[in-house]
Amino acid sequence: KNEVEQSPQNLTAQEGEFITINCSYSVGISALHWLQQHPGGGIVSLFMLSSGKKKHGRLIATINIQEKHSSLHITASHPRDSAVYICAVRLNQAGTALIFGKGTTLSVSS
Amino acid sequence: KAGVTQTPRYLIKTRGQQVTLSCSPISGHRSVSWYQQTPGQGLQFLFEYFSETQRNKGNFPGRFSGRQFSNSRSEMNVSTLELGDSALYLCASSLFANTEAFFGQGTRLTVV
Secondary structure, three states: OEEEEOOEEEEEEOOOOOOEEEEEEEOOEEEEEEHHHHHOOOOEEEEEOEEEEEEEEEEEEEEEEEOOOOEEEOOOOHHHHOOOEEEEEEEEOOOOEEEEEEEEEEEEEE | OOOOOOOEEEEOOOOOOOOOEEEEEOOOOOOOEEEEEEEEEEEEEEEEEOOEEEEEEEEOOOOOOEEEOOOOOOEEEEOOOOOOOOOOEEEEEEEEOOOOOOOOOEEEEEOO
16 A cells, blocks of 8 residues: 555646645654646745645645545636646655655546 | 845756756755656755854755755755656755755756
8 A cells, every 4th residue: 555645646627727736644753745747847935834734825735634534625717737747755753854745647638 | 135046047967977957046045855756756855054054954865965055055966867757857956954945946857
């Protein structure tokens, strides 16, 4: 069993829809990251969370430490949001090593 | 402010050769981590360096090695390349350990 599980694996949406991507983990963590990867490979860090909720534009990320669960929401989705979204956790120990989920491939059509 | 720079962007090597990849972190960042991404295994942690010291190493064979210089630039080396080493190699820098990580564009290595 992977230490970081994401769902769904693939997601198709129409422009304007509200999107939710979920991430569950089974280990003690010091922080959780949401990353975005477009075709071509470059990864952009969207959020780093250790508790509560963060918002940036149309993106919202929440984390529940007790339940070991995080969600990434995209409000009013747009075709440019099409990408792979990756959840990664930093273990509750020294260092910056990340453990990654398999990613969620989002495709938003107009 | 310049981002994380990885060179080269693309590389084709033959089995048995060795390769060196370079990562220049954001100015002022002292922590550099390396990751391998393949379609089958996804993203996997290779190494983490902080102030020229390797602090953590992932579960990869000894053919994979790395180092960090006094200016925080980092290199990783893969010796005796195998076909399975074909992957996107990404590095990420952060100001200190456990702060937000910023990723480079990656080096796509193809082993033929």
